[in-house]
Amino acid sequence: MENDLDQKEWDVVIVGAGMCGLMAARKLMAAGLRVAVIDKGRGVGGRMAYRRIGEAIFDHGAQYISARSDGFQKSMQEWQENGAAAVWSEGFAELPGDHPRWRGAPHMKAIPSLLADGLPVLTNAKITEISKHGDRWEVVLENEIRYVCGALIMTPPVPQSVALLGGIFHEFSEEMRAQLERLTYHRCFAVMAVLDGASGLPRPGVKTFSDGSLAWMADNQMKGISPVPCVTIHASHDFSLARWEEDRQETARMMIAHASPWLAAQVTEFQIHGWRYSKPAVTHDAPFLVLQHQPYLALAGDAFGIIHRGNVEGAATSGWAVAENVIEFFSRK
Numbered sequence: 001m002e003n004d005l006d007q008k009e010w011d012v013v014i015v016g017a018g019m020c021g022l023m024a025a026r027k028l029m030a031a032g033l034r035v036a037v038i039d040k041g042r043g044v045g046g047r048m049a050y051r052r053i054g055e056a057i058f059d060h061g062a063q064y065i066s067a068r069s070d071g072f073q074k075s076m077q078e079w080q081e082n083g084a085a086a087v088w089s090e091g092f093a094e095l096p097g098d099h100p101r102w103r104g105a106p107h108m109k110a111i112p113s114l115l116a117d118g119l120p121v122l123t124n125a126k127i128t129e130i131s132k133h134g135d136r137w138e139v140v141l142e143n144e145i146r147y148v149c150g151a152l153i154m155t156p157p158v159p160q161s162v163a164l165l166g167g168i169f170h171e172f173s174e175e176m177r178a179q180l181e182r183l184t185y186h187r188c189f190a191v192m193a194v195l196d197g198a199s200g201l202p203r204p205g206v207k208t209f210s211d212g213s214l215a216w217m218a219d220n221q222m223k224g225i226s227p228v229p230c231v232t233i234h235a236s237h238d239f240s241l242a243r244w245e246e247d248r249q250e251t252a253r254m255m256i257a258h259a260s261p262w263l264a265a266q267v268t269e270f271q272i273h274g275w276r277y278s279k280p281a282v283t284h285d286a287p288f289l290v291l292q293h294q295p296y297l298a299l300a301g302d303a304f305g306i307i308h309r310g311n312v313e314g315a316a317t318s319g320w321a322v323a324e325n326v327i328e329f330f331s332r333k
């Protein structure tokens with residue numbers, strides 16, 4: 001199988017090496033299609049992200065993974081056997097559903113890194129332009145490198161995919177554009193705070209909030225990913241939206257002040273990250289949306305799918321589903 005990214009002609013190009021794009025790519029490659037995955041990030045994983053501050057390790061995007069379908073449970077078990085996943089807790093008292101919550105091992109990015117192994121994935125590669133040439137797509141990167149393909153799958157958060165399509169988006173029907181334009185996402189500030197002692201969070205190291213400025217707190221040491229005490233604090237959508245243009249350091253200090261009843265230790269260092277698109281607020285009922293067939297273009301990701309959506313499992317399910325559709329498309333050619 002051709003695995004060389006010097007190659008410029010592909011059957012399928014996937015925009016985004018998050019859970020959706022990687023799951024789709026593995027399935028397409030297994031079906032014998034030539035697929036390239038392109039991501040603007042420094043590494044793979046997208047919102048399955050982690051960060052280090054000194055010795056402290058934080059998951060600052062996705063916090064845990066639920067596996068409700070048989071297929072995804074099987075994947076989680078495979079990743080566990082490969083050392084890239086572990087059960088964080090058999091259930092969170094604070095959250096509905098008495099099922100295991102998984103984590104990446106040693107951190108969340110371990111799972112996408114395992115999935116990317118052996119795939120043609122180009123990172124640090126921002127796509128800036130997409131254009132149509134007969135029955136092919138041409139995808140242009142920031143550094144002017146061009147890839148050509150017969151099928152394009154776009155997995156970034158939908159507003160980013162729409163912006164990337166530029167003028168092409170306006171060629172689609174009003175109904176289709178409206179379906180995509182209604183898909184919105186929550187904003188979320190993530191504060192990563194290093195502590196000088198154990199946090200005051202109860203085992204397994206989680207606190208959720210149903211109103212106010214905070215949405216979530218997790219103790220990364222209790223979770224088993226950090227050798228030293230540190231917490232991830234997520235702000236609520238309303239707070240994040242209201243503070244989006246304000247001073248980030250001050251916002252982080254406000255979040256730490258709100259979290260202080262559960263800290264039980266001093267914060268020695270902190271960083272803040274703003275997720276403009278964290279989890280989808282409004283989702284599309286189908287697991288992907290085909291915008292056109294010749295050349296093939298589909299949008300997929302965690303905003304698509306009625307059963308599992310808005311989370312890692314939803315992104316994986318969407319990736320599998322769109323890959324099946326692309327395989328069918330090539331089998332008809």
Ligand SMILES: Cc1cc2nc3c(=O)[nH]c(=O)nc-3n(C[C@H](O)[C@H](O)[C@H](O)COP(=O)(O)OP(=O)(O)OC[C@H]3O[C@@H](n4cnc5c(N)ncnc54)[C@H](O)[C@@H]3O)c2cc1C
Pocket residue numbers: 015016017018019020021038039040041044045046047048060061062063064065066125126127128155156157160164188190234275277278279300301302303310311312313315
């Ligand atoms: C703060 C936060 C907390 C969360 N908590 C949980 C949780 O606890 N449990 C859970 O299951 N889910 C959680 N999620 C949601 C989960 O992370 C997502 O549902 C899932 O990771 C989405 O995967 P995806 O592949 O659809 O998209 P993404 O992971 O966003 O992947 C899309 C990729 O496209 C790339 N891209 C975008 N534009 C371009 C471009 N122009 N050129 C090239 N590449 C581009 C991006 O770099 C990105 O890597 C959380 C998310 C956030 C942010």
